[in-house]
Amino acid sequence: MVGHLLRYxxxxxxxxxxxxxxxxxxxxxxxxxxxxxxxxRTEENILWSFAPHDISVILHLLGERPTDVQAHGANYxxxxxxxxxxxxxxxxxxVSGHIFVSWLxxxxxxxxxxVGDRGMAVFDDVVKERKxxxxxxxxxxVDRVPVPRREDAKEVAFPAEEPxxxxxxxxxxxxxxxxxxxxxxxEGLAVLEVLAACQRSLDGAAPISRPAAPTAPxxxxxxxHETAVIDEPCEIGEGxxxxxxxxxxxxxxxxxxxxxxxxxxxxxxxxxGNNVKIQNNVSxxxxxxxxxxxxxxxxxxxxxxxxxxxxxxxxxxxERTILKRGSTIGANATIVCGVxxxxxxxxxxxxxxxxxxxDYALVVGNPARQHGWMSRHGLRLHLPDAEGIMRCPESGYxxxxxxxxxxxxxxxxxxxxxxxxxxxxxxPYREHxxxxxxxxxxxxxxxxxxTE
Numbered sequence: 001m002v003g004h005l006l007r008y009x010x011x012x013x014x015x016x017x018x019x020x021x022x023x024x025x026x027x028x029x030x031x032x033x034x035x036x037x038x039x040x041r042t043e044e045n046i047l048w049s050f051a052p053h054d055i056s057v058i059l060h061l062l063g064e065r066p067t068d069v070q071a072h073g074a075n076y077x078x079x080x081x082x083x084x085x086x087x088x089x090x091x092x093x094x095v096s097g098h099i100f101v102s103w104l105x106x107x108x109x110x111x112x113x114x115v116g117d118r119g120m121a122v123f124d125d126v127v128k129e130r131k132x133x134x135x136x137x138x139x140x141x142v143d144r145v146p147v148p149r150r151e152d153a154k155e156v157a158f159p160a161e162e163p164x165x166x167x168x169x170x171x172x173x174x175x176x177x178x179x180x181x182x183x184x185x186x187e188g189l190a191v192l193e194v195l196a197a198c199q200r201s202l203d204g205a206a207p208i209s210r211p212a213a214p215t216a217p218x219x220x221x222x223x224x225h226e227t228a229v230i231d232e233p234c235e236i237g238e239g240x241x242x243x244x245x246x247x248x249x250x251x252x253x254x255x256x257x258x259x260x261x262x263x264x265x266x267x268x269x270x271x272x273g274n275n276v277k278i279q280n281n282v283s284x285x286x287x288x289x290x291x292x293x294x295x296x297x298x299x300x301x302x303x304x305x306x307x308x309x310x311x312x313x314x315x316x317x318x319e320r321t322i323l324k325r326g327s328t329i330g331a332n333a334t335i336v337c338g339v340x341x342x343x344x345x346x347x348x349x350x351x352x353x354x355x356x357x358x359d360y361a362l363v364v365g366n367p368a369r370q371h372g373w374m375s376r377h378g379l380r381l382h383l384p385d386a387e388g389i390m391r392c393p394e395s396g397y398x399x400x401x402x403x404x405x406x407x408x409x410x411x412x413x414x415x416x417x418x419x420x421x422x423x424x425x426x427x428p429y430r431e432h433x434x435x436x437x438x439x440x441x442x443x444x445x446x447x448x449x450x451t452e
Contacts, residue, residue, distance in 0.1 A: 328347065379394055
């Protein structure tokens with residue numbers, strides 16, 4: 001947030017209302033005087049010292065960037081520091097802005113005048129009363145000659161609040177609510193680019209400069225609910241969705257096409273791959289690495305210190321927990337830190353995992369123990385046939401223990417994506433389970449007949 005104090009002045013807010021509401025009609029020109037005797041500075045010239053606030057307000061009122069900039073100045077107190085400058089800004093809408101700043105002036109003046117074809121607003125920040133007045137003068141053409149029709153000035157009321165207090169409160173509100181400040185980095189950059197063009201003109205460059213259009217901030221490529229808190233800097237991939245009351249902390253890395261449910265916390269240093277589904281009430285602490293296509297069920301728990309004590313600081317001793325590609329952690333399961341869950345492994349609901357899990361293993365219980373194998377589609381693999389092959393009831397893919405305790409898919413490499421035809425479920429789990437049990441029973445019968 002940039003400290004452009006005038007943007008928080010209630011009178012400037014009121015002028016913006018008059019402009020946007022049409023009370024001034026079509027804007028024609030603005031001028032701003034910021035004059036005083038001293039304080040003389042040596043680290044910057046009067047343009048950089050006084051004019052940023054006026055440029056900020058003019059850009060705010062017009063909602064556009066100048067196309068042409070011309071600045072003139074004079075050095076009286078320092079050979080290389082301008083003490084007085086006059087700047088002219090021209091805009092594509094036809095409006096022009098004039099900024100006169102000086103610290104060699106006999107009296108203090110801080111005045112902004114906004115002139116439209118239906119009214120003229122004058123903001124004088126030095127006077128104690130009638131700081132903002134509206135003149136609804138008009139110009140009539142008589143015999144093709146413009147004739148002014150004067151009206152008495154009308155005071156325009158606005159809240160008598162201190163701009164500095166409002167600015168500080170706005171900063172605190174933005175920190176609390178994660179809102180974008182009025183004077184954010186993009187606004188500060190726009191003002192700096194105009195100032196740089198003015199300085200080039202003062203330095204003898206071409207009298208008219210055209211400041212480059214501001215670089216648009218990168219569009220957010222992910223969705224975050226308004227109640228989510230995203231601490232920058234962090235990395236969040238394209239297409240990821242972050243839902244209610246979720247907190248992503250600084251330094252976290254989240255891939256593309258992920259879904260983070262309600263009340264999820266992702267600590268700094270956590271790495272989450274692509275297409276990861278994280279259900280409600282899950283906290284991922286520093287030390288957790290989650291590869292692509294992992295599913296974490298509601299309220300599952302992952303820790304990062306085996307022997308935590310409140311009195312003993314072990315922040316530098318966080319243990320590494322790795323959930324490998326395609327694995328599933330069931331609802332309310334607890335993963336004690338320092339373990340690796342293998343590719344496409346399945347940790348059952350409520351399990352307490354204290355040791356590594358091999359690829360495709362199904363583990364349940366407290367403490368968790370292996371109770372067979374799961375296919376890549378998340379279906380129980382039943383007894384192997386005579387050749388030691390088990391088939392997934394849904395995909396038909398074949399699986400085999402290539403070595404004791406090591407299962408591999410014979411039809412698809414573990415790192416290959418599923419074919420599109422197999423990436424959508426076709427039957428409820430119970431139907432697949434019944435089919436698999438029937439197949440397993442037939443396989444057992446065939447094996448028995450063979451041994452007899």
